[in-house]
Amino acid sequence: MKAVLALVRRDIALSFREGGAIGVALGFYLVVVAIAPFGLGPDLNLLARVAPGLLWIALLLAALLSADRIFHNDYEDGSLDVLAMGPLPLAGVAASKSLAHWVTTCVPLALLAPVLGLLLNFPIHTIPLLVLAMLAGTPAVSFIAGIGASLTLGLRRSGLLIALLVLPLYVPVLIFGVSTISAAVTDPVRLGRRFMLCAISLASMVLAPLAAAAALRTGFR
Amino acid sequence: MTFSLTNLANPTRFLNFAGTVIPWLAALTVLLLGVGLYQAVFVAPTDYQQGETVRIMYIHVPAAWVGMGCYAVIAIAALGTLIWRHPLADVAAKAAAPIGAAFTFVILVTGSLWGKPMWGTYWVWDARLTSLLVLFLLYLGLIALWQSIEDPGRAGRAAAILALVGAVNLPIIKFSVDWWNTLHQPASVFRTGGSTIDPALLTPLFVMGGAFLALFVLLHLIAMRAEILRRRVRVLQQTQVQQAQIAQAARA
Amino acid sequence: MLGLGPHASFIIAAYAVAFVALGALTVATVADDRKQRRLLADLERRGITRRSAKPRPAATPTVTRTAP
Numbered sequence: 001m002k003a004v005l006a007l008v009r010r011d012i013a014l015s016f017r018e019g020g021a022i023g024v025a026l027g028f029y030l031v032v033v034a035i036a037p038f039g040l041g042p043d044l045n046l047l048a049r050v051a052p053g054l055l056w057i058a059l060l061l062a063a064l065l066s067a068d069r070i071f072h073n074d075y076e077d078g079s080l081d082v083l084a085m086g087p088l089p090l091a092g093v094a095a096s097k098s099l100a101h102w103v104t105t106c107v108p109l110a111l112l113a114p115v116l117g118l119l120l121n122f123p124i125h126t127i128p129l130l131v132l133a134m135l136a137g138t139p140a141v142s143f144i145a146g147i148g149a150s151l152t153l154g155l156r157r158s159g160l161l162i163a164l165l166v167l168p169l170y171v172p173v174l175i176f177g178v179s180t181i182s183a184a185v186t187d188p189v190r191l192g193r194r195f196m197l198c199a200i201s202l203a204s205m206v207l208a209p210l211a212a213a214a215a216l217r218t219g220f221r
Numbered sequence: 222m223t224f225s226l227t228n229l230a231n232p233t234r235f236l237n238f239a240g241t242v243i244p245w246l247a248a249l250t251v252l253l254l255g256v257g258l259y260q261a262v263f264v265a266p267t268d269y270q271q272g273e274t275v276r277i278m279y280i281h282v283p284a285a286w287v288g289m290g291c292y293a294v295i296a297i298a299a300l301g302t303l304i305w306r307h308p309l310a311d312v313a314a315k316a317a318a319p320i321g322a323a324f325t326f327v328i329l330v331t332g333s334l335w336g337k338p339m340w341g342t343y344w345v346w347d348a349r350l351t352s353l354l355v356l357f358l359l360y361l362g363l364i365a366l367w368q369s370i371e372d373p374g375r376a377g378r379a380a381a382i383l384a385l386v387g388a389v390n391l392p393i394i395k396f397s398v399d400w401w402n403t404l405h406q407p408a409s410v411f412r413t414g415g416s417t418i419d420p421a422l423l424t425p426l427f428v429m430g431g432a433f434l435a436l437f438v439l440l441h442l443i444a445m446r447a448e449i450l451r452r453r454v455r456v457l458q459q460t461q462v463q464q465a466q467i468a469q470a471a472r473a
Numbered sequence: 474m475l476g477l478g479p480h481a482s483f484i485i486a487a488y489a490v491a492f493v494a495l496g497a498l499t500v501a502t503v504a505d506d507r508k509q510r511r512l513l514a515d516l517e518r519r520g521i522t523r524r525s526a527k528p529r530p531a532a533t534p535t536v537t538r539t540a541p
Contacts (some may be wrong), residue, residue, distance in 0.1 A: 147382075147383075147386055151366065151379050151382065151383055152366075152369070155369050155370060156369070157369065158369075161365060161366065161369055164358075164361065164362050164365050165362040165365070165366060165383060167358075168355050168358040168359055168362065168387075168394075169386070169387070169390050169394075171355055171394050171397060171398065172390075172393050172394055172396075172397040175397045175398070175400070175401040176397065179401070200393070207389065211382055211385070211386050214303070214378075214382050215379055215382045215383075218375050218378040218379050218382070219375065219379075262488075273480060273481070273484060274480050274483060274484060276484050276488075277483070277484055277487040277488075280487060280488065280491045281487070284491065319498065320498060320502075323494055323495060323497075323498040324495075326494055327490065327491045327494050327495065330487070330490045330491075330494070331487040331490065331491060334483045334484075334486050334487040334490070335483070335487065337483055338479075338480040338483050436495065436499075440498065440499060440502050443502050443503060443506050444502050444505070444506070446506055447502065447505045447506035447508075447509045450506070450509035450510055450512075450513050451505075451509045453513055454509055454512045454513050454516065457513070457516045458516070461516070
């Protein structure tokens with residue numbers, strides 16, 4: 001556990017020191033949401049109706065933008081080989097790195113979502129729930145992205161490939177993520193599906209690192 | 222067809238087996254397709270609700286059996302790659318993916334061509350169609366992964382992991398899509414048939430099912446043979462290059 | 474004989490798409506198989522064979538292969 005925390009702290013420190021990546025993801029999120037009304041039309045009612053889905057889809061794309069970095073740097077400079085031989089099981093390494101991706105990418109994106117929600121005429125009083133739903137659902141996003149990143153490690157065009165491999169797997173997250181938010185707007189009583197979102201996140205936090213570790217082993221020469 | 226998997230683990234023995242089986246299987250496929258198509262087009266009565274469009278079902282439903290069954294083949298082959306390290310498992314999985322994608326494509330297109338006259342629109346986000354669309358995307362992902370990794374060993378294991386991740390996810394996707402669909406479209410769209418199907422409709426359906434199954438096994442065997450040969454060619458080309466290098470070094 | 478009713482074009486289109494898609498798949502698969510067989514025969518004719526293959530009458534040295 002201590003090793004996991006140390007690894008997560010190291011990865012967070014590295015990505016903040018490196019800079020750029022978080023800013024790019026946030027900027028991408030902003031741009032996608034900002035150009036959507038030009039395609040959908042300026043009708044505020046329509047925008048409010050599609051806002052949950054739009055915010056979620058743009059978040060998925062923005063999070064995938066940095067997904068190929070999850071293992072890439074450590075693979076390039078050889079630290080991944082060292083970590084693989086260390087005391088921490090490879091699944092633990094994969095889990096820590098996915099967790100670091102969640103902290104450095106998905107959490108900032110989820111915190112930006114309310115601001116973008118305002119652009120889409122999203123009702124203000126449901127904003128806390130929007131952030132909560134995104135924080136509950138995004139661990140699944142990061143951990144499943146970890147599988148994609150480990151499968152495509154060291155390949156050319158890995159970023160595009162991750163999107164193709166991983167986006168279909170996001171269907172359940174998207175469905176329950178969106179319905180959690182829209183349920184809050186339409187009928188706040190039936191909020192049971194929020195637990196579905198948590199369940200998906202928890203399950204992927206347990207299972208995805210195992211798959212990612214197996215995939216990492218195939219990449220070692 | 223009875224064969225032992227351990228006997229066929231040897232690629233050369235598999236090639237011999239495929240060589241003898243393929244012509245017979247091809248004949249069987251042509252025969253079944255001929256009979257099935259004749260029955261489906263000329264013999265089968267029209268459905269009182271669907272009219273003549275029920276004839277689309279004779280390719281749609283068997284294609285659905287094969288398209289979905291193919292993913293099961295890939296998932297089992299993935300287990301074979303990762304757990305038993307069966308030497309032909311990743312060959313089988315790689316050969317099956319494009320076939321599964323093609324059959325799933327046929328399911329989607331025939332389904333939407335059936336939907337236009339029946340539902341009034343080419344595409345509805347019906348739970349079944351949507352799940353099949355996701356299945357199609359999974360096939361595409363598998364094919365893309367295989368094409369992106371050059372080393373066949375690594376590609377096989379990576380694709381096996383992806384196939385198993387997909388196999389774990391498919392029921393969850395199916396469940397969530399069902400749930401999502403009932404939320405958005407309360408039972409306005411429901412498939413006809415299903416409850417009582419006349420035997421006169423069932424016979425051509427099963428013959429076509431057998432024909433598509435035979436076609437699948439046939440194409441799978443041919444594609445597996447091609448894949449085994451491709452790997453041999455690859456190895457031989459590498460040794461050829463090595464030989465040339467050694468010869469060059471000896472001359473210098 | 475073929476009274477396909479008001480939706481004939483959809484039925485014909487469905488059969489045509491299935492035929493074209495599965496036909497193209499069959500042609501591509503068979504062509505790939507042929508191509509690999511030709512390549513392999515070509516290599517073997519030039520004396521590059523697998524270790525496990527029978528030695529050819531021509532006295533070309535056989536090459537050991539590294540991977541299955």
